[in-house]
Structures are given as C-alpha cells and as structure tokens.
Amino acid sequence: MKVETWVAGAVKRAFGEGAVFGELRPMLGQASNRKHYRQELAGPAGTAPTAVVVELPPDPFVSDEASAEKGVEELPFVNVLRFLEARGVRVPGLLVDGTAEGFLLLEDLGEETMLNVMERLPESQGLWYRRSIDLLVSFQGATMPLEQGPGSGCVAYSRSFTRELLRWELDHFTEWGLQGRGVALCEADLGALGRHYDELVSELLGAPQVVVHRDFQSTNLIPVGDGLGLIDFQDALIGPWPYDLVALLRDSYVELSPRQVEEFIEYYWGLTPLAGGCTLERFRELFYLQVVQRKLKDAGRFVFIDRVKGNPRFLKYVEPTLGYVSHALGEVPGLAPLRQLLGRLVPEIG
Numbered sequence: 465m466k467v468e469t470w471v472a473g474a475v476k477r478a479f480g481e482g483a484v485f486g487e488l489r490p491m492l493g494q495a496s497n498r499k500h501y502r503q504e505l506a507g508p509a510g511t512a513p514t515a516v517v518v519e520l521p522p523d524p525f526v527s528d529e530a531s532a533e534k535g536v537e538e539l540p541f542v543n544v545l546r547f548l549e550a551r552g553v554r555v556p557g558l559l560v561d562g563t564a565e566g567f568l569l570l571e572d573l574g575e576e577t578m579l580n581v582m583e584r585l586p587e588s589q590g591l592w593y594r595r596s597i598d599l600l601v602s603f604q605g606a607t608m609p610l611e612q613g614p615g616s617g618c619v620a621y622s623r624s625f626t627r628e629l630l631r632w633e634l635d636h637f638t639e640w641g642l643q644g645r646g647v648a649l650c651e652a653d654l655g656a657l658g659r660h661y662d663e664l665v666s667e668l669l670g671a672p673q674v675v676v677h678r679d680f681q682s683t684n685l686i687p688v689g690d691g692l693g694l695i696d697f698q699d700a701l702i703g704p705w706p707y708d709l710v711a712l713l714r715d716s717y718v719e720l721s722p723r724q725v726e727e728f729i730e731y732y733w734g735l736t737p738l739a740g741g742c743t744l745e746r747f748r749e750l751f752y753l754q755v756v757q758r759k760l761k762d763a764g765r766f767v768f769i770d771r772v773k774g775n776p777r778f779l780k781y782v783e784p785t786l787g788y789v790s791h792a793l794g795e796v797p798g799l800a801p802l803r804q805l806l807g808r809l810v811p812e813i814g
Contacts, residue, residue: 465565467519471503474569475515478559479505488517497521502572515559518568539563540619541698547618551606554599554693573693579682579717592692593712593720593728596685599692600708601735607675608738610702620675624702627665630757634661637764641782644767647809660802664757671704671750672738680708681715705738706751710758714788716766716781722791748795755792756799759785786812 468488475483486504499519505512520539542563548555557571578596582589610621638657642649649657677684678699686693709732713725720728729751733744763785766778790813793803807814 465567467499467501467517467567470562470565470567471501471517471569474517474560474562474567475503475505478515478569479512491516502575503569512572514572516556516570516572518570520563520566520568538619539568539698541568543617543619544697544700547620548603548606548694548697553603553606554688554691555697556693556695573686573688573695576687577683578685578687578692581687582682582718589718592685592687593724594731595690595692596680596682596712597709597728597732597735599685599694600680600712601732601737603677603680603694603708604674604736604738610673610675620700621702624673625668625676625704625707627669630665630668631661633761633764634664634757636768637760639764640767640771641760641764641786642809644764644771649809653805653809656805660805664753664799664802667753668704668750668757671706671754672740672742673702674705674707674738675700676703676707678703678707678711680711682712682718704750704754706747706754707758710751710754714755714759714792716759716762716778716785716788719784752792752795753799756789756796756802759788759792763789783812786810789813 471488472485475485484506486506489502489504491500491502498521501517501519503515503517505514518541539561542558542561545555545558549557554573556573558568559571560567560569562568576584578592582592607620638649638654677694677697678701679696680694684694684696686695709729713720713728729748730744733739733747739747763782766782766785770776770779789806790803793799793806793813803813
C-alpha cells in the first residue's frame with residue numbers, strides 16, 4: 465500500500481471526515497530502517513496542524529542492531545510508547561496504529577530537536593542539558609523497580625545488554641572501525657583486544673542495571689514547552705546504569721568539554737534516586753568505562769553505515785567519537801593497557 469493511500473484513511477480516523485490534507489513531506493532520516501513523513505493538516509477546531517507518519521520496514525519487529533523478539537505480538541515501538549505514556553513520560557501520542565498495514569500515525573511533537581535548538585541558540589546549551597538530565601531522571605524513575613517490570617507487559621524488561629550483545633558491539637568496532645578502515649591486525653592484537661573487551665564487559669555487567677533508552681541523545685529529544693519529549697525508544701532494554709547518561713553527555717553530534725561533562729555528571733548525581741550504596745567516584749568510573757564501550761561501538765557503526773548502507777553522512781563523527789574514547793581511557797587507570805594498545809592502532813586515540 466502506498467503511504468499516501470494509507471494516510472488518507474488514517475487522518476480521517478484520527479481527526480474526522482472534515483480533516484483537510486496538505487503536503488506530505490519526507491523527513492530527514494537518521495540511521496533507521498524506517499521512513500518518516502510530516503503530514504500537514506487542516507480542518508475542524510482541535511485538529512493538529514501536522515502529524516508524523518512512520519512507514520515501517522518489511523519486518524518491523526527486527527531492529528537494525530537486534531534480532532527478532534520471541535513471543536512479541538505488539539510492535540516494540542507501540543508497546544514501549546504505551547508503557548512510557550502511562551507512566552507520565554512525554555512521548556508522541558499514538559493517533560492510529562496501522563502496524564498490520566505497515567504504518568503508524570503519531571502526534572507531531574515539533575520539527576526542532578534539542579540539537580537543532582542548541583545549534584540555533586548556543587547560549588541555551590546548559591539549560592537544555594539540565595532539562596534533558598531532568599527527563600532522564602524521570603525516565604529512570606518511571607521504569608523502576610525492575611522487579612515490577614515483567615508484569616508490566618513492556619518488552620523492554622524482556623531483553624537486556626547481555627555479555628554477548630556488549631561484546632558484539634565491541635567486535636563491531638574491530639570489524640569496521642579498525643579493519644574496515646584499513647588497520648591490519650595480527651593474531652596477537654586480536655587476542656589482546658578480545659581480553660580487554662571481556663574485562664570491560666565484565667565491569668559493565670557488574671554495574672547496577674536499569675531500563676535504558678539506548679539512544680538518549682540530542683537528536684531524540686524534542687523541546688515541548690518548558691520540557692522535553694522523547695522519541696526513538698523502541699529499542700529500550702535493561703542495561704548498565706550510566707548508559708543513557710553516556711549517550712547524552714558523549715553525544716557524537718555535540719562536543720561537550722571534559723569540564724562540562726563533569727559538571728553535568730554532578731548535576732545528575734544530585735538528582736538521581738538510584739545512587740544507593742554507590743559513591744560518586746565509582747559512578748564516574750562506571751561512566752567512563754561505558755563511554756569506552758559505547759563510543760567504540762558508535763565509531764564502528766558510522767563506518768558500517770557508510771560501507772554497507774551507502775550513507776556517508778556519519779563519517780564526520782568518527783574522529784570526535786574516538787576522541788571521547790581517548791579521553792575516557794585516561795580517566796580510568798585500569799584501562800591503561802587498552803589505551804596503550806588502541807593508541808598504537810588508532811591515530812585518533814594515539
């Protein structure tokens with residue numbers, strides 16, 4: 465079915481027969497396998513000026529980076545949306561669920577992301593980062609305790625960052641961030657990388673585990689009034705506590721200084737109810753361990769998206785992303801051997 469045909473019926477279901485159609489505009493995509501459109505509308509009082517149309521891929525239950533969920537009958541995006549909405553997290557309203565036809569019609573939270581606003585108004589950066597941390601604390605509070613999660617019916621509680629998944633992401637960097645960029649690795653190098661990866665993954669699995677959004681960053685945060693709305697949450701799962709804060713403060717699209725990162729870590733620490741018996745010093749260590757894991761994966765992913773998907777627009781972020789890794793390696797003394805090895809193999813780290 466063509467998107468125009470489906471939208472014609474969906475808009476009338478959502479807004480009534482009097483709704484009038486305007487232009488259907490493709491939205492600039494990221495690395496997703498979904499297509500997004502913005503539908504202009506007019507009609508009876510109360511009709512929204514625009515709505516967002518999502519065209520689902522042929523197998524919408526499979527993520528770009530995850531296998532199909534066993535026993536999941538509801539689209540993960542819809543499932544997580546309903547769960548978060550019920551717990552007070554600002555997400556787009558679901559206007560029409562057309563999963564069976566391959567489409568969704570969503571409330572449009574706005575055309576500007578947090579990244580767009582900060583680029584237009586650089587002086588507002590600190591304000592938006594504090595608001596984003598406020599939202600993260602609310603998100604984490606709304607999805608705890610984990611013991612009550614499985615009974616909620618939310619798919620996020622049925623999947624997690626396992627040892628295999630965390631390690632796969634690091635191997636993804638080896639394959640694309642190193643070998644894919646022409647770095648020749650001998651057996652000794654591969655063996656040493658594998659041992660360091662295993663140690664890093666063990667540290668992260670030993671951290672407190674929470675529900676993580678997975679891509680809690682400036683392109684998925686939408687200014688709404690005095691706060692922020694959250695999108696692109698369909699891959700939510702259980703993972704290491706600092707994961708989402710790392711995605712936010714070491715966002716490949718916004719370069720914060722090390723001093724700013726420290727200030728925002730302390731701001732988060734002053735708000736989170738999850739600290740428990742953890743100290744700020746240990747949380748900082750876990751944060752930088754997660755930076756190394758997450759940003760190595762990102763650097764490899766950007767190369768993969770270029771070489772496999774034919775989309776080179778993320779290559780410019782490889783260098784700053786590896787710069788984050790270099791800084792993080794210097795913040796954890798126990799990572800000195802990995803820093804020495806990667807410094808020899810990766811110019812941006814060396």
